[in-house]
Every structure is written in structure tokens, then in C-alpha cells.
Amino acid sequence: MNSPLKTAAPGAIVHPLKQPKSASAELSPEMKLVQEALFKHVGKPIPRKEDGRLITGKGRFSDDFSLPGQTYAAIVRSPYPHARINGVDKTEALASEGVLLVLTGEDILADGIKDVPHNPVPSTNFDMKLRAKDGSHAFTGPHFLLPADKARHVGEAVAIVVAETAAQAADGAEKVMVDWEELPFVTDTAKAAAPGAPTIWDEVPDNVFIDTTFGDIEGTNRAFEAADHVVKGDFHIHRVTGVTMEPRASLGSYDPETKRYTLYAGSGGAVRQKNELSKVLGIEPKDLRVLSFDVGGNFGTRNRVYVEFGLVLWASRKIGRPVKFTATRSESFLTDYQGRDLVVKAELALNKDGKFLALRSDNLSNVGGRAVSLSPLSKGSGLITGSYDIPFAVLRARAVFSNTMCTQAYRSSGRPEVTFVIERMCELAADQLGFDKLELRRMNLVPPSSMPYTNAVGSVYDSGEYEKNMDRALEISEWNMFDARKAEAATRGKILGRGFANYVESSIGTPKERAEIEIKEDGNIEVIIGTQPSGQGHETSFAQVVADMIQVPVEKVWIVIGDTDIVSVGGGSHSGRSMRHAGTVMAMASADLLAEGRKRAAELFGSTPDQIEFEGAVFKLKNSNQTIDIFELGRRTRASHGKLRVIRDNEMHTPVFPNGAAVCEVEVDRDTGHVQIVRYTTIDDVGRCINPLIVHGQTHGGIAQGVGQAMWELCAIDPNSGQPLAGSLMDYGMPRSDTMPTFNCEIAEVFSPTNPLGIKAGGEGGTTPALATVVNAVVDALSEFGVKDIQMPVTPATVWRAMNNGRKAS
Amino acid sequence: MYATTYHKPMSLSEAIELFEGSEDASYLSGGHTLIPTLKSRLAAPQHLIDVRNIPELASSIEVTANKVIIGSATRHHIVASSKEIQAVVPALSGLAGSIGDVQVRHMGTIGGSTANNDPAADYPSAVLSLDATVHTDRREIPAEEYFQGLYTTALEPGEILVRIEFNIPEIAGYAKFRNPASRYSMAAAFVSKHRDGHIRVAITGAGNEGVFRWTEAEERLTESLTAEALEGLTIDPSRMMGDMHAPTDYRAHLVAVMTRRAVQNLGGTHIL
Numbered sequence A: 001m002n003s004p005l006k007t008a009a010p011g012a013i014v015h016p017l018k019q020p021k022s023a024s025a026e027l028s029p030e031m032k033l034v035q036e037a038l039f040k041h042v043g044k045p046i047p048r049k050e051d052g053r054l055i056t057g058k059g060r061f062s063d064d065f066s067l068p069g070q071t072y073a074a075i076v077r078s079p080y081p082h083a084r085i086n087g088v089d090k091t092e093a094l095a096s097e098g099v100l101l102v103l104t105g106e107d108i109l110a111d112g113i114k115d116v117p118h119n120p121v122p123s124t125n126f127d128m129k130l131r132a133k134d135g136s137h138a139f140t141g142p143h144f145l146l147p148a149d150k151a152r153h154v155g156e157a158v159a160i161v162v163a164e165t166a167a168q169a170a171d172g173a174e175k176v177m178v179d180w181e182e183l184p185f186v187t188d189t190a191k192a193a194a195p196g197a198p199t200i201w202d203e204v205p206d207n208v209f210i211d212t213t214f215g216d217i218e219g220t221n222r223a224f225e226a227a228d229h230v231v232k233g234d235f236h237i238h239r240v241t242g243v244t245m246e247p248r249a250s251l252g253s254y255d256p257e258t259k260r261y262t263l264y265a266g267s268g269g270a271v272r273q274k275n276e277l278s279k280v281l282g283i284e285p286k287d288l289r290v291l292s293f294d295v296g297g298n299f300g301t302r303n304r305v306y307v308e309f310g311l312v313l314w315a316s317r318k319i320g321r322p323v324k325f326t327a328t329r330s331e332s333f334l335t336d337y338q339g340r341d342l343v344v345k346a347e348l349a350l351n352k353d354g355k356f357l358a359l360r361s362d363n364l365s366n367v368g369g370r371a372v373s374l375s376p377l378s379k380g381s382g383l384i385t386g387s388y389d390i391p392f393a394v395l396r397a398r399a400v401f402s403n404t405m406c407t408q409a410y411r412s413s414g415r416p417e418v419t420f421v422i423e424r425m426c427e428l429a430a431d432q433l434g435f436d437k438l439e440l441r442r443m444n445l446v447p448p449s450s451m452p453y454t455n456a457v458g459s460v461y462d463s464g465e466y467e468k469n470m471d472r473a474l475e476i477s478e479w480n481m482f483d484a485r486k487a488e489a490a491t492r493g494k495i496l497g498r499g500f501a502n503y504v505e506s507s508i509g510t511p512k513e514r515a516e517i518e519i520k521e522d523g524n525i526e527v528i529i530g531t532q533p534s535g536q537g538h539e540t541s542f543a544q545v546v547a548d549m550i551q552v553p554v555e556k557v558w559i560v561i562g563d564t565d566i567v568s569v570g571g572g573s574h575s576g577r578s579m580r581h582a583g584t585v586m587a588m589a590s591a592d593l594l595a596e597g598r599k600r601a602a603e604l605f606g607s608t609p610d611q612i613e614f615e616g617a618v619f620k621l622k623n624s625n626q627t628i629d630i631f632e633l634g635r636r637t638r639a640s641h642g643k644l645r646v647i648r649d650n651e652m653h654t655p656v657f658p659n660g661a662a663v664c665e666v667e668v669d670r671d672t673g674h675v676q677i678v679r680y681t682t683i684d685d686v687g688r689c690i691n692p693l694i695v696h697g698q699t700h701g702g703i704a705q706g707v708g709q710a711m712w713e714l715c716a717i718d719p720n721s722g723q724p725l726a727g728s729l730m731d732y733g734m735p736r737s738d739t740m741p742t743f744n745c746e747i748a749e750v751f752s753p754t755n756p757l758g759i760k761a762g763g764e765g766g767t768t769p770a771l772a773t774v775v776n777a778v779v780d781a782l783s784e785f786g787v788k789d790i791q792m793p794v795t796p797a798t799v800w801r802a803m804n805n806g807r808k809a810s
Numbered sequence B: 001m002y003a004t005t006y007h008k009p010m011s012l013s014e015a016i017e018l019f020e021g022s023e024d025a026s027y028l029s030g031g032h033t034l035i036p037t038l039k040s041r042l043a044a045p046q047h048l049i050d051v052r053n054i055p056e057l058a059s060s061i062e063v064t065a066n067k068v069i070i071g072s073a074t075r076h077h078i079v080a081s082s083k084e085i086q087a088v089v090p091a092l093s094g095l096a097g098s099i100g101d102v103q104v105r106h107m108g109t110i111g112g113s114t115a116n117n118d119p120a121a122d123y124p125s126a127v128l129s130l131d132a133t134v135h136t137d138r139r140e141i142p143a144e145e146y147f148q149g150l151y152t153t154a155l156e157p158g159e160i161l162v163r164i165e166f167n168i169p170e171i172a173g174y175a176k177f178r179n180p181a182s183r184y185s186m187a188a189a190f191v192s193k194h195r196d197g198h199i200r201v202a203i204t205g206a207g208n209e210g211v212f213r214w215t216e217a218e219e220r221l222t223e224s225l226t227a228e229a230l231e232g233l234t235i236d237p238s239r240m241m242g243d244m245h246a247p248t249d250y251r252a253h254l255v256a257v258m259t260r261r262a263v264q265n266l267g268g269t270h271i272l
């Protein structure tokens, strides 16, 4: 088959799993030791170390920090979806009590403050290469901290007001007079890409700034021509937002003596914030220190730089005092980076037996007023064929500007979207052509014997036993006993429906990670790592990994994160990368540490390293009773050899493909359309599982987030005014504990061959199939009304309307 | 929130004096409607007069032979957990227990809710259905005259709601369909059969003029207090509110379903 990566440099990429094994892959004796120790111990459900601190109010969230002489910022935001800024009058605001400073987009330009280098196009070797229509690098819309030309969405920051108190800043912000000129706007994804839509950026008159086609066009055309059946579907995986419990906050300060800036701001990774914000300010990265400790929810919304982070730094230099900004819940709803918003047209070709022959997919991603990240489009692009062996596929991937808040990678970026499409297509095909929906899936699954499997758009699935997942999910969900449950529900006026979905997703993430491990004199071990937890329990699971490898109690291991003066390299936490990248580099660093320890012990004992054994944190000279524990060794050799400390860098580009299956059962109230989920079952192949307690917790949260999108969450916008309609929790529906069933989750461990620990990723697998599973279940329940498809979120009103239309039609 | 001055009067007269002496004042009870409004800068009273320490309004529940009398500053959770109310009008305590969440029920008050008359609030339906009397610092107002449209009541500027006297019915039921986001009612029905036999059906959450009596349903239920008696009865969607969560036709449909369910659950509540 031709290389499907048509737009990539030909022959540039040879997937490591497709290369012959090289000799250098041999493990060092220390690495063997480390692996043996690790594999003996991991998989223990150790309770989280950080919980005591967090539930007793001892967390350190961004807004908990204050500095002497601190001032407060409020932001002036655009009330219009699209409007030119003809001028800004600061006079009244500056005269307002307590106001110290007002800055606008004009000041940005005058001060030479640069745009945020979001670098939105994913660029690892295995990311899909997204380009403009003519193949050139795309124009992605500069993101200045404050625009000088126009506002491109409701809520866009256009001025910052700094005052002595937060209330005075808010008062001042109301007195900034912007001379607005309203412009025609477009917020809807499909309409933004339609001919004649208002132009968001003059550089891209038709708003479509990415238009790339992947796959074997001729092969796909031939397959469609030869097909017995073609099934079509139109989908909109709608816009949602993260609703983190902690609104974003930042505290910036500038020290004129050292000319250094400090930023306290919770994010998905402090190192990225440091690198990008230093470019914005036009300073060396070393002149900016970023601290990010506890983070109250991220889900992707915090991975990218927010304009307020740069604004507080810039303003603090201007006034010589620290400046703090804490978003309100309304500001979070308007201007947190949002998620999803993908419109898909798909066509599936099948032969008469139900074998999938080819897929065509036209995916259009709404990035908002400018491109912050194309990760959702790109991630999904590589997975359009899902868990199925579809020999030919063509994908047209487009991205469009609109007058909405920017989108970003959001919980399992891009993958729930395409999983939704392929799993809905399976249902539509089964229904239209009369196949059993499970058998149709089963016959098309990628078999384990094909692993590593290259899909029709070039993604290489590393490993997995998809059919086994499917069987197990059906078994533990008691799929076969459904009829009895349905009959019982009917006696209560409820219609029971069931939905099934397979999924495969990919985890790539920033390739570089560094670990530093030090044996401290006080008997503790300090680990410095550049990932950033926001509830995932790294302080426990990472400590657990190092403790197991160095064979000490987990209480002795301390994970240091989130201060760029200490953590110099680090990819942050996104895309399910943390355990795999951090786990691998920590294993390598541990091996280095043991190698160094053996060398030092050998010297002490007057022997050679190969005569030194290591067990239970103790080095021992073979066939002797000479021993020394690792902490004592550190103390004894400090003067001669320095601290017992290692630094290890690692770079891993090869993606992993977590996979699994989910089953959902819903009860629909016949009279009202109310939907209650009554059962939810998942199987997740996360590769090697370090701490099942934490993985289950992450999966539960992931399910709730996926179910939330399917059932309630929606960033609704009034088409007539362009105004967001769900600006608070009064209108933005969230999953709640009483609307979630007890989850029935199992972990499957098929070790990934791509990394020494065999890790894939966990958590996002809860979200990825959830949209499809819920909608499949609701459509199944409504089948008696002739319902074949339904738009998310499946709110009571939507379900009632679907039942009614069905009733009328029949 | 804009700058404002907080006052804590200890008597009715002091509260009224404060109100009349200031240009732009607002009474404050549990604050669970007013404070969020202030925080989002949608209102800017210069004076907040906290009524919760006034003895006449104080948290209190009195059950007599015919009446349940509740002081204005009584919080929802007190009503929800009152054994005396549970014994005589379980639909009323059940209604209070269905409001918001635990925090809201421990701060919000019956007086604040009734004074505010949010079209999606729960209490107005009970006040109307149970033929309650609203007692203020200066007069008594029958429920029929009290509610006057969205967020509008018969209360004059500065008038303080002191207590509410509910009639104990022969039996009552409350059924509510919650808004999936806010969890306020999207359509709810409070159905009462009074001791003299008359029926009251009050609908909240749905009407475009706020809480209202559904008299056609009352007539049907007077014939026979059964869900079957309501069969085929519909309400005109043009009387309904419509929004992104429930267009008018869906709300009209829910009103009919919730009224049937209130009848099916007389002596209790049905919350969806």
C-alpha cells in the first residue's frame, strides 16, 4: 500500500515498532534490577499521599499566594462577538478611586510586547501534518495579550485595570470607554466555513486556514465503487468547557534589582508557561520564574498560556508592585479555553457480508477567534478508523476561525469526537443493513495478530486485544440478561436502552522529560520532575515508582514539581503522557543512580561494581557480610564524590494506543424524556498499571466528563446575537454524583512494547467512548419511536422532541 | 460586588426606619438569591438590611389544628426536617427538602423565596395551592392577591414579610421536573385537596407570568381526584416560558405530566 501520509516528507518516518530490533536495546544490569523491582511491586492500590493535605485546606492553589504590596487586576472584555476597536478612553477609569494603571492593545504594541507563541500545529514525528489548502504552513492568527485592532469573540480581553483592591479594579474596568464598531459575526462551525461568511482574519478571507487531505484517495474511491453498501452520517460533536473547580488565577511580580519576573499560576506545566511567556515579554527564559503547585482541575483548559498571565507580569513591571488576577466563574465560562466543536460528514463502504472496505471523513474543527491548539483535529485525524480494520480511508481535515472563544485540547483531545463518529456509524450501518450491531463490530476489529497495526491514515497501533476487551465488557455488563431488566423497567413506565462502544486512542504528548533523583542526607529521596498534576495523584504514583525501584518505603520519596527554578525541563501533563514519560525517565534515572551507587560501594569495599549486589536499599559485596545502605553511602561518599544524585533526560516520540470498550444502560422516562444512566461498565487497557486505585479514580472522572458532554454540557450561543447563553452553572448542566451510577470498571493490561515499563495511559479512556456509548443507549431506548440518531446533549427536551417526531412519523 | 453598607436591625421598627431613611436599600435574608446577584454586579443597593434577627421573623414553626405557621427567616432545611410539618403536610416539607443543595437549604429562607417570587422557585406553588396568608409588618395578604407576575408581589417598597400561614389540607402532593443545569423547577405542580373539599392546583417553573393556578385541572380533579381525570387535559404553550432548556411546548407538556404525578403522589413528593 502507498504511504498514506501523503503530505509528510516521503520516507521521513520509520516507525520504531516497524524497525528491526537493534542491539543497543539490550538492558543494562541496573535497568534490569530496576525493572524487576518495579514489576514486583507496582499495581498496588496505595491511597493518595496528597489527599490529607488537600482535604484539610492545606493545598497551595494560585489564588492562595499573596505578596507584600500586592495590587489587583480586572479585565475589560468585549461585549460583542466581533467588533472593531476605534479607540479606548481611559480617563474616567484612571480617575476612579484606587486605580493605578490601565493598559490596552495600543500599549502592547508601543511596549513591543509579543504575541503568545502557541505553536498550535502539532509537530512530533507521529502527529498528522496539518497545512493550509495550498500546502503551506497555516496562518493561525496572532494572540496578543490585548488586541489593538478588534475583538473576535464575546469576552475577549481588551484592557487591564490595576487598582489597590479587587473591587476598585472592577469599578475601574466599568469606566474604561471603548469605542466599538460592531461587525458581522459568525459563531456556528459549519456556517463559519460556508461561502460568504464574515471574515475573522483578513489573511484568511474564507476562515478555513487548515485544509489537508490524508489517505489513499484512489484506493478509497475504488473501494467505494466496489462496495455493496454505503452508509452516511452527519455529526456535530458540540462545544463544551472544562468547568475547573478552581478558576484560573495568576500573581505576577517584577524585581527591578534582579530584573527577574515571578509568576504564580496554576497550569498544565510550568516550563511551557515560562518558555512562552518569556518570549511574550521579550526576555530570557531564565529571567522568569513560574510556580505552579496545586491545580484545581485542568482537563486541558490550562495547558496553554492565558493572556492574563502575561498581563499581570507586564503590569507589575509597569507599576513596580505585584499584580494579582483571579477569574470569576463567569469569566471562566466565557474565556477558559474550550473543547471539542467538530463537525463531521462520514461515509462507510461495506461489502454484503458486513466487512468494512473504506471510510471517508470530512472533519471540520472550530478553533474560535484564533488557533491556540490544533491538537483536537490532529489527534482525531489519526484515529478515524477506530478499533476497526478498514483498509482504505480518506480524511479531509479542516480548521476554521469563528467568533467564539478559542478551543484547545480538552479531556482526551480529539479522540471522543472520532470515536463517536465511527461507533455511531457502526450502529447506523447495522440498523440500515440489518446486521447485529455487535457482530458487525466483531468481524471488523483489528485482531491481535495484526499488531503493530498500521491504520489507513498511517497511525501504528502498538498493541491490544480488542475482541477480548469487547467480550469482557459484555460479560461483566450482563449484556445477555438485558431483556429481563428491560421488562422490569417497563413496569415502572421506563424504557431501558443499552449502548456499546469500542475505542482506541493515542497518547503522544511532548516528547521530552527530565528526572532528577537525589539521595538526601536526612534519609529522604527527592525527585524532581516536569509533569504537573491537577488531581491525578502524581505525588503518590510517582513516589511509588521510585520507592519500588530504589526499594525504600514510599513515605521516604518526595516529588518536587511546579517551580521552574528547580524544574528546568518538563513537558507538563497532557495527552495521557505523564506516567509514561515520567515513569520511563524515572526508571532510567533510578538505574543511573544504582549504577553510581554500585561504583561508590565498590570503591568503599575495595572491589569492582560487578561484585556489588543491591537489595532492600542496601548495597552488599558478594560472598561477604559487607553492606551499606543507600543513605549511608550517600553520606559517606559525599565529601569525595559529591551528592548521590543523578539527572536523566529522555525523549520518546513513539505514541501508545490505549484501548477498551464501554457499555451503558439508560432508563428513559416515557412521559417526560428524562434520562437516567443506570449501569456503566468499562474495560480499559492502560498498559502496565502502576496504581489501580488511582487509575480507577481517573477513569471514573473521565466517564463523568464524557457522560456530561453527552447528556448536559453545552456552550450554547444565541445565533442572533452571538452571545453565550450558558454563562453560569444556572444554564451549563454538569454531571452530579446523583446522576451517575456506580461504575463497573476493569483494567486490562497489555504491555506496550514502546517503552521499558510497558505503560500506555489511563483516565482519558473513561471519556473517549462515553459520548458514543450514551448516545447509542439513548437511541436504542428510543428505537420504538423510530429514532435513528439524536444530537447531543441528549437533554430531556431533546429526547422528548425525538420521541414526539417519531410518534408523529409513525 | 459594589460597595454597600450592612445593617443588622433587632426590631421591625428599626428595620423599617433604616429602609425609609436610606435612598437605595434592600432587605437581606438568607442571601442565596441576593448575594449572587450582587456578586455578578447585577444589583447595587447601597444598604443591606439583614432581617434575620428581628424576633417576629425569627426561625419558627407552629402547627395548630388548622394551620402551619412559619416565620419568614426559617431556613429550608428546618422546614424539610420538621417532624410536625411532615406529620400534617408532607408535601410541604418534601418541597423544602427538594430546593437546591445542602448549602442552599441551610441558608435560604422561606421569606426570601416568597418575597423574591422567582418564576422557577418552589415555595410559591405551596403558598398558592395551600391558600396561605402572607403576614407582613402592616397587613395580611391572601396568596391569590400576593403573586403578581415574574419577580413581582403585592409587597410595597419597604414592606417586610413576617410569616406565612398555610392551611392544613386533607391531602397534598408535589411533583417537580428539575432543570438539568440549575435544578430549579422547569415545571412543577402542587395539588391540594382542602378540608372543605376544594382543590387547588398551583404550577411553578413554567408560566410566563410566574406561579399560577391551573383552574381547568382543578375542575377535573374536583370531579375525581385521580390522574385519570386529567387524561387529555393540556395547557396552552403560549402561557409558558421558553428557553434553551425547555421550549414552550415541552413545558406545557411537562405541566400536564407533573400535575398527574402530583395526584399520583398525594401525601408526598415526586422529584425528577
Ligand SMILES: Cc1cc2nc3c(=O)[nH]c(=O)nc-3n(C[C@H](O)[C@H](O)[C@H](O)COP(=O)(O)OP(=O)(O)OC[C@H]3O[C@@H](n4cnc5c(N)ncnc54)[C@H](O)[C@@H]3O)c2cc1C
Residues within 6 Å of the ligand: B026, B027, B028, B029, B030, B031, B032, B033, B034, B035, B036, B051, B057, B072, B098, B099, B100, B101, B104, B107, B108, B109, B110, B111, B112, B113, B114, B115, B116, B118, B120, B121, B122, B123, B155, B159, B160, B161, B162, B182, B183, B184, B185
Ligand atoms: C445554587 C442555588 C440553587 C437554588 N435552587 C433553588 C431551587 O431549586 N428552588 C428554589 O425555590 N430556590 C432555589 N434557590 C434559591 C434559594 O431558595 C434562595 O435562598 C431563596 O429563593 C431566597 O431566599 P433567601 O433567604 O436566600 O433571600 P435573599 O437572597 O436574602 O433575598 C431575596 C429577595 O427577597 C427580599 N427579601 C428577603 N427577605 C425579605 C423579607 N422578610 N421581607 C421582604 N423582602 C425580603 C430581598 O430583599 C431580596 O430581594 C437556589 C439558590 C442557589 C444559590
